[in-house]
Amino acid sequence: MILPTLRQLQFLVALGETGSFSRAAEACHVTQPTLSAGIKELEDLLGIKLAEREARGARLTHAGELAMQRASALLNDAHALVQTVQSAGALLTGPFHLGAIPTIAPFVLPQTVRALHATYPELKLYLHEDRTGRLIDQLRSRTLDAALIALPWDAPGIETLALYDDEFLFAAPPAHPLAKKNGLAPEDLKDEDLLLLEDGHCLRDHALSICRMRTGDGKDQVAATSLGTLVNMVAGGLGVSLLPKLAVDHGLFVGSDVAVREFVRPVIGRQIGMAWRAGSPREADARKIAEVVKAQLATAPH
Template sequence: MTITQLHYVLAVAEYQNFTKAAQKVFVTQPTLSMQIQKLEEELKIQIFDRSKKPIELTDVGRKIVHQAKNIVNESDRIKDIVDQQKGFIGGEFRLGIIPTVMPTLLPMFLRNFTNKYPKVKLKIEELHTEAIIEKLKDGHLDAAIAATPLEQENIKEWALYYEPFVAYVPPSHPLYPNKKLNVDDLNIDQILLLEDGHCFKEGILNLCKTNKTYEESSFQLESGSFETLVKLSNEGMGMTLLPYLHTLDLHEKEMGNLKMFEEPAPARSVSIIFHKSELKIQIIEALHQIIAGVIKGAIAFQNVKIISPLHKK
């Protein structure tokens, strides 16, 4: 049994296809198939049910894959241990970022980071929080940037900044004359929300402390982007809430529709998160330092109240 064979098993388990798995691990399909067959012969069991389309794991195969993930992850950490001992900041680093943070934060720190740490090969994925947590636990991500707290066992959170919620209120809306808003002014029925899967939507629902679900409202309209929500708001379809950094790119005319909240302003905590067993701490510390440095010039809010991104039943 070899680590390479286990890598091949994990690839097939993930893609449920020998050809795609072979492409993923950069070998020919016959080579991959032969190595998995040799492992099955050695163990005297079948890991995959090849009669199913797509290929499925057998009962014992599921147990083997679970253990193989642990073995492969631990073997990969040997190089991490050496790098950490040498203080080397380089190599591949897989970073997930939630969609409501990616477009505003990434341009602020990426060039600075790559210039200062050219030996780090960042592989960045835009993922919803649920997928991020799963990939961190499976070892498919080294770290992620997400709204916190997430209350996940074995996941550490290092806060990067606190980002206030800002209301975007068109002139046609009853709240437009208000210079500042109070949380109690909000009516969930009149707020345009992001679609399901975005933790910022859950934050708004938690903020409004509504006893009924949004789906019970007489008017339902959800979007996948803040830009769309702003355009819909401009058309008189309702108001919306934006993370502060997203307001910096609005047109000058649209800036006049922004309303801040009375202090303590509702806000989200944006953190870099990682599994407690992660060994690439030197890269995580470098990311934290770079991001915290560039964000200071953009967000100077201190008196805020953190709103949970978790779904509250």
């Protein structure tokens, strides 16, 4: 089967858009006889009349209109193919799908997006917020190109790059005895009602690890769906909690009746890192975005 050439399709689209052989030839930067010959070759190939000359120009037949619609779509795809291939060797161009967990996204992504937009205007960044397990699944299925998650997180087939050590801070109602204790240590929380995020949030697991608690200890029967809800629960006197310093530095508890204290020895609760699928063709892009994220974290409010 002999297929039409892109040039022939371009001639047909131009003729349909201009309604004139002469204007179509001008738009395609060819002579009118060349364009007329191209249309005739296309008609012979398809075995049907596509255009009719009129006193004041030309018009497409019904078959010509249908052919023009499909030709326009094919030409658009051809242009997209060229742009995709030409940009393949350039960092941070075209679409990039970046995921982030809810306890990181609000405190990292806004300034990161601004910095990337300013430096890489050809980058089309699509953001996805979800829990770690689902983000990892999306990396494996190639739905995401990279994701900001909390480390450590062991996931076969996924590579990670640590970017930032995030401390845990103690949060309690202002009148709570531990809110005024000197030399506060994680061991002081062993007999407290520790409020945590609900199951599925990696921050919960990290907090339990710091306090050497098990989920079956009965100290975390009430769970929050978000950090904001967790702060409100602490303010309501339901218990104490651990909050990531990154979130606190970005004003998480401002306006809430909550006392936040550092431990006498800094407690690194988690590392913020970038993850991507091993062998991904977007690894270089993921690492470059990770550099931007790291720079933004270094200038975060303290």
